[in-house]
Amino acid sequence: MYFAALLARTEDGWEASDTELDDVESLSDFVELAREGSADDDMVLVFIEQEDAWFGVVRVEELEDPRIYVSDAAAAARSSYGEILTNELLGTGGEDPVADLDSLDLDGTEDGESDHPDPGAAGAVEPEADETALVPAQAGPVPTGPVGDRQILADLGMTEKELLALGSDALSDIADALGAAEILEAVR
Known part of the structure; x- marks a missing residue:
């Protein structure tokens, strides 16, 4: 079972909304979902979690390329949405x-x-x-452990060390570090 939410930073603070992933088939779909969740090209974080097996964060800002972090590539690669993210990070291109x-x-x-x-x-x-x-030459065993941008939340108050130390309640801990714990819990 998945939990997915959007956390958008606005002038007034953070706004959270739960989201459906039914139409997500690619990284572009994740990005489009994030941009739809933002009224003014604000930064949006897409949180996705699968039953405490893994979590991922996709950060979308204006016209910049999305930044991605996945807590456990091997676990994520065994799930449909996690596979999208790990393929992007590991360069397998969905092959x-x-x-x-x-x-x-x-x-x-x-x-x-x-x-x-x-x-x-x-x-x-x-x-x-x-x-x-x-x-394909780039296809190989998917690494166990985190992959992606470990600095994805550093400018928002969560260091790389803190991100790597997250446990089973990772998304709540991230939201707490961002000052948005209550907002995220309201949509959980």
Whole structure:
């Protein structure tokens, strides 16, 4: 189960709203969601948490590139929304090497392709082709632990050390450090 909320900084302080992630399929969707939550191009933090397994923060400000932090990349990569964030941070670009292998028969040929293609034909797969060659070079084991911008909240009162030390109630602790604990709890 996910919890997601927007925390927007305005001239009058912080405003929080819960949000639905049903239409989020990419980082661009996270950014659009954040910008819709801000009336005047103010800074918006998108908080997302999955049952104390991991949490993420996406920081969106005006026309700047979004900044992202994920508390545990390996745990997040196993969830649909976390996978979006970890793919962005780790440079996998959403490619799924396993899906690429799913279209192969056990003999290494693509579905519907002859077991013995013309050796000179473009795209011919050698029978002894190693399936690992099909895995993109940047794809590898997803690291356990935090990834992303560890300074994402430093200018707002939460140091890198404090961010890395957060436990199971991380989003509440972040909101408390920002002076927005009551506002976030109201939408939780």
